Amino acid sequence: MTLLIVNDHITINTDNIITHLSVMCMFFWSTDMAAAGRVQSEDEFLCSMCVGVFTDPVTIPCGHNFCKSCISEHWDNNKNYQCPMCKKAFHPRPELYVNTFISKMVAQFRREAQHEPNICSSVQQAAKPGEVPCDVCTGTKLKTLKSCLVCLTSYCQTHLEPHLTLSGLKRHQLIHPVENLEDRMCRKHEKPLELFCKSDHTCICLLCPVVDHKNHDFVHLKDEYEEQKAELKKTEAETQQMIQERRLKIQEIQRSVELSKNAADTKTAEGVEVFTALMESVQRSLDQFKEKIQEKQRSTEKQAEDFIKELEQEICELKKRSTEVEQLSGCEDHHHFVQRFTCVKAAPPMKTWTKISVRPPSYEGTVERAVSELKNKLTKEKKKVVVGAELKRVQQYEVDLTLDPDTAYPDLILSDDEKQVHHGDVKKNLPDNPQRFSGCPCILAKQSFSSRRFYFEVQVKGKTDWDLGVVRESINRKGQIRLNPQNGYWNIWLRNGNEYKACAGPAVHLSVQSGLQKVGVFVDYEEGLVSFYDVDSSVLIYSFIGCCFNDKLLPYFSPSPNYGGTNSAPLIITPVDTE
Template identity: 85%
Template sequence: MGTPGVTQPVRVLPDMAAAGRVLSEDQFLCSICLDVFTDPVSTPCGHNFCKSCISQHWDNKENYQCPMCKEHFYTKPQLKINTLISEMVAHFRHQAQHEPNIYSSDQQAAKPGEVPCDICTEPKLKALKSCLVCLTSYCQTHLEPHLTVSALKRHQLIHPVENLEDRMCRKHDKPLELFCKTDHTCICLFCPVVDHKNHDFVSLRDEYEEQKAELKKTEAEIQQMIQERRLKIQEIQQSVELSKNAADRKTAEGVEVFTTLMDYVQRSLDKFKEKIQEKQRTTEKQAEDFITELEQEICELEKRSTEVEQLSGSEDHHDFVQRFTCVKAAPSMKTWTKVSVRPPSYEGTVERAVSELEDKLTEDMKKVVEAELKRVQQYEVDLTLDPDTAYPTLILSNDRKQVHHGDVKKNLPDKPQRFSLCPCILAKESFSSGRFYFEVQVKGKTDWDLGVARESIMRKGKITLNPQNGYWTIWLRNGNEYKADDSPSVRLSLKSSPQKVGVFVDYEEGLVSFYDVDSSVLIYSFTGCCFNDKLLPYFYPGSKNSAPLIITPVDTE
């Protein structure tokens, strides 16, 4: 039962204005509790109320006034239950509970997971709104008073939610209408007096507006992040497409090169086989000629043998003597003692064929490397040497493009980036992505190291050049010993001493390649490298001569 002057949850019945009815729930509402009459009574002025509602309203009051028309009564009216209205209310309740079509056709029963109307009897309809003042959820029909009654229009309606009792302060049993910024929690109007004294608090609505503004900002940031990631996806897809196009081009180039090489190898093989067969044919022809000549002589000798045999059997002295001289004379024949067929020599035939093939492959390889070198030279970067990293005996040119070893160790500040034991130096520029290329003149040098190194390498004390320690380098010692500082190190066999070395790095591909620029020869490549740090070009000018290492611009002509 409601308390006078305090708004209580409204309990209204479903719409009774269906066809054939003349009464509606509005005619049976107490204007004090806003609920259907319970024990209805009538005042002298003709207005109806619940008996308990009007009685409590007049308790402890000297003046008795009608809550509806404000008429004053000098004495407290004696109230009796209005039996007619009571019977009508009872009939109204009976119809509301038993007639099947009391709900409007567009409303649906609440499904599992949906908020049901707190007023409906079974079946409970799906709630349309929840009231934060009444702490009650209403279907469309039971929500009607909140949309039409002036006092209820001021209530705050929200989308239906469950557990509305969580919106009440458990300690003071009051609505949570404030927000404590100090404790980041919702509180009621009584909480600031004790539990949240001297705390910073605002109304829940103000905090809602503030957080909603922040949420909009967050949403904007999220949308921006989404957009950035979509752009990144496009970028990656474009990179994949570019990579595919590059792969297709490179595959086509490779197929062309290898097809040409295979054709050349096949021609070389055919030529090699033809040479062998030609020698064999020559030998066979010589043998055939000798055999033919020998067979002709055998035939001649057999003829002479027949004549001798005939003469031997003759008893005519005159005839024998006459023919003896002719028969006795030996026929003119070749001396075959020193005649022989020598098998041809095939020694060196395979080696010469392979050498010719190697020369051809070297020639074609040079063309491939020339094309590759021109491609990587497009990634040329302008480098300068960093004096803050230089070992104190090194001497730099004014433009910081040249470095050589000196005999005097200068007194320089021992900066963290300076090498303390090894006479080497790094470039000023660093790289953490993409591709870059630079060339260094090594002409006249008998000792040098070149390559790239991680920015995080140890620079104090003795250093060991290998990828595990963050170095990808090649070097020359004693003027003719070349090695790549891989794990393990690799001895390099070069046909000629490079005068200018090109260094190319593809950071994402994990590739470091070294070229003999003048000869267009690939010296060595580190592949499958994992950098994970900035890379800086690395130089060691050696200490056995004063010829400098010189960073030179790329000659594209």
């Protein structure tokens, strides 16, 4: 808001006031409406500069209407002859003529307003909650139309009439309805707070800079409003940006939770599988333990049964002899007695039972031995089951590979589908391009990888020598090569049919079951991991950990020389069998 002090009076520059309505020429003033006695809306007759009913209204070239005294005084105090509404400049200064049409309309309005004052108030509405009520109304408080900074009073349309018609009140400063008008006035100078002191961050009146805020940095309240409003828009944009960032963070966290849940479900399933297998192994060991105990008990019972049966048989024979002795004792025939005595006296062959006994089997250490055996068994079973579950997990990262003939050593022979390679006895005449191996029987896959995870399987059945793994794309492919991570090779090999090594520099001997037929290779690029599996037995053969790749990786194959047919079987890239 810009204030001008002219002849000790404060007037308003209306470049910040939105006019209620000044397009009077568009209003159709008919005699029928006048005859009906209908009073027009007050806003249609207000000058946007003094906010009062037009006095000697004039129309300037841009079409806007003002009181003649208002626009004349405005142009007298400004070098540029601009319209206060649209800011259009005029040169030279336009001549001002009273618009008789609008004057007649204003006069008619004044007459009707004086004769029918209740009509204006009848169309007004009572102040609703949140709206500023009229300070003059008694009974029902009507809605405030304007607040006066001089009277410190808010007026409805009816009670505002004196400020629009009386010359003394027309100079009062009217603003849009506000509450607590006292807060809009300087308590010291009793002037409207129209300036803003940037030094003290407070609103001040026009007289404050002279005494209390001397040499301070101050601006018009409107300018500060515009500046703070722009800053508020920036703050709002920043706030919305922060809200958006937090919403995205919520989505990120929710995705993380979902991924965590999926990982937890997967690990739970794997754990259930592992522990189920281990529990089954424990149950089998328990059953075997109980069977051993019962077997010993059954053996003891069988021995006792055999002894008892033999003893009962001897008792039966002894009873028979006892009967014969008893009968012979009662015999009075001397001849018969003497003849039978020798037979009866001779005892049948009997076992000596003095040193024979059934001893309970010893169970000392049986439980300990069973637990120890179970521990060893569980350790092996755990490795097998855990690695088996791990192998199933990494197999989901299977990639479809084909061999790259442009990298093949000239002695190598590829299948038509580029899935198999073996060593031939004849060296082919091939161009020595930069990609081709020239000193070792090696070949690379066409596919390269520089992120994430991948897995593939190779059949090595029937071979006595081979190399498998992954290599950096930038490796040296000419002449003899040394297989180790320092040179960009992460491989394992077989030599002489049973010598397995990891080319870790120095080489690491591997314990691999004989008859290895299929090797799985898994790479986690981000984790720096290269692992090799015995697919058929689900056993981890070896892992390179903490690898630093920093380049594309390519699968690497070497079927090794033919050796007169003893190593003629091919290396075969096979699809993963998920059954």
